[in-house]
Amino acid sequence: xxxVIRGLTAEQRKAERREQLLxxxxxxxxxxxxxxxxxxxxxxxxxxxxxxxxxVFDNREDCxxxxxxxxxERLMADxxxxxxxxxxxxxxxxxxxxxxxxxxxxxxxxxxxxxxxQAGGISKTVERQRRTNRRWAAGFLEQIWDRYDEVxxxxxxxxxDETDLRARHAIAIGLVGGLFDxxxxxxxxxxxxxxxxxxxxxxxxxxxxxxxxxxxxx
Numbered sequence: 001x002x003x004v005i006r007g008l009t010a011e012q013r014k015a016e017r018r019e020q021l022l023x024x025x026x027x028x029x030x031x032x033x034x035x036x037x038x039x040x041x042x043x044x045x046x047x048x049x050x051x052x053x054x055x056v057f058d059n060r061e062d063c064x065x066x067x068x069x070x071x072x073e074r075l076m077a078d079x080x081x082x083x084x085x086x087x088x089x090x091x092x093x094x095x096x097x098x099x100x101x102x103x104x105x106x107x108x109x110x111x112x113x114x115x116x117x118q119a120g121g122i123s124k125t126v127e128r129q130r131r132t133n134r135r136w137a138a139g140f141l142e143q144i145w146d147r148y149d150e151v152x153x154x155x156x157x158x159x160x161d162e163t164d165l166r167a168r169h170a171i172a173i174g175l176v177g178g179l180f181d182x183x184x185x186x187x188x189x190x191x192x193x194x195x196x197x198x199x200x201x202x203x204x205x206x207x208x209x210x211x212x213x214x215x216x217x218x
Contacts, residue, residue, distance in 0.1 A: 018056045018066075020046040025067050030110035034064060034122055064122070065129050071115055072133045078104050079140060090148040090213070097144070098206045102198065105183065109192040116184040134180070138172035145172075145216075168216070175212045179205055 024046035028037040039060050043050050057063040082100040086093035105112040115133075145168070182204055190197045 014056060017046075017048050017052050020048055021053060021056060021063060022067050022070055024048075025063055026071075026110050026114060029064065029067070030113040034060075039063075061123055061125060065125060067114065068126070068129045068133070071111055072136065075101075075104050075111075076136060076140070083140070083144060090144070091210070094144075094209060094213075095202075095206050098209060099202050101179075102183075102202045102205060106192045106198055106201075112183065112187055112192065116180060116187060134173060134176050137176040137180075138169060141172045141175060142168065145213075171212065171216055175209065178208055178212070182208060 021042055024042045025037065028041055028045060037060075039050065039053055042060075042063065043053050053063075057066065079097070079101060082097055086097060105115065183201070186197075186201045186204075190201065192198060
């Protein structure tokens with residue numbers, strides 16, 4: 001079990017250092033970009049030694065992927081909670097879900113910058129994590145659609161054949177990609193601290209979602 005220091009076991013201290021390093025990486029990468037942030041800077045900002053960094057992460061890329069994972073896990077938990085509280089039909093519920101999604105990213109602009117402004121084109125490993133996040137988001141949308149779509153009576157107990165399900169998933173992936181690209185494009189010129197600009201983005205995201213869904217259900 002190891003020594004207990006400050007009331008923490010060795011594993012607890014390692015977990016604490018991990019969070020400190022991820023917090024520092026969030027600050028630095030949002031401000032200077034991935035390529036402009038070094039391991040030494042992360043360690044200095046986190047008040048963690050370089051040796052301790054390598055006890056937690058293999059390299060800078062590993063730290064960044066962990067940061068993306070942590071960000072997406074928190075966002076997923078928030079969105080699941082928002083969807084569970086949603087009331088009314090889909091047209092009534094979606095604006096609130098989209099607004100919650102936008103605010104979860106933009107209320108702390110560092111999150112959006114790290115997730116959308118920095119993650120593209122770094123490495124295959126980072127790109128795989130981005131794609132994993134998009135697949136989760138697509139699955140989340142499909143869960144929402146399952147709640148509101150009326151499945152017609154069918155002799156097939158699965159109601160939808162495999163081709164329909166693949167097409168539906170492809171549409172969900174495309175919709176997520178469009179939503180993410182709208183945010184990435186918005187970040188180039190907008191100011192997340194100006195409420196009117198955030199509201200304009202939310203309106204664009206909502207309109208895009210509704211347009212795609214209208215085509216899907218037509």
